[in-house]
Amino acid sequence: MDSEGIAALAAAVVAGVAIPASMLVGRWQMKAALRTAEATSEAGLAQADSAYRAALDAVRAEANAAHLQWRRGIQRDAYASFLLAANRVQELGERFVRDSESGLTPETVRAGKDGLDDALVSLKAAQTVIELKGLTTWPPLQRG
Numbered sequence: 001m002d003s004e005g006i007a008a009l010a011a012a013v014v015a016g017v018a019i020p021a022s023m024l025v026g027r028w029q030m031k032a033a034l035r036t037a038e039a040t041s042e043a044g045l046a047q048a049d050s051a052y053r054a055a056l057d058a059v060r061a062e063a064n065a066a067h068l069q070w071r072r073g074i075q076r077d078a079y080a081s082f083l084l085a086a087n088r089v090q091e092l093g094e095r096f097v098r099d100s101e102s103g104l105t106p107e108t109v110r111a112g113k114d115g116l117d118d119a120l121v122s123l124k125a126a127q128t129v130i131e132l133k134g135l136t137t138w139p140p141l142q143r144g
Helices: 003-101 106-132
Strands: none
Touching: 003 106
16 A cells, blocks of 8 residues: 555544544533533523512512501591590580589580580591401500
8 A cells, every 4th residue: 555545544544533523522512502501591590580589579568568558547547536536525525514514504405415426426436447447456556
């Protein structure tokens, strides 16, 4: 065999070894790239899930704070109405006592009783609102 034949045979042997080796290296690189892509995908999904949960937690916290503020407003209004009605009953009762010291007539008794009855109806209505709202603890509990 001449040198050209030997060179051709050597080239064929090198090509026979190099082609499967490069295919093997390419396959390893492909597997590594797929593993990297999978890891990146999992990390992205984990980050997206974390961001989603954080957003949900923020919305829940905001909704809870808004609900608590709304509830406190209702409590404040209900208690204010009750206290105003109680003060009105007290004022009318004191006025009736003062008027009775100067002498009572059937008209003043009837007028005083009617005024007290109206004030007591308002007081009972305010009490009912407190009971219906479940606000029967007085004074209102101060919770964080």
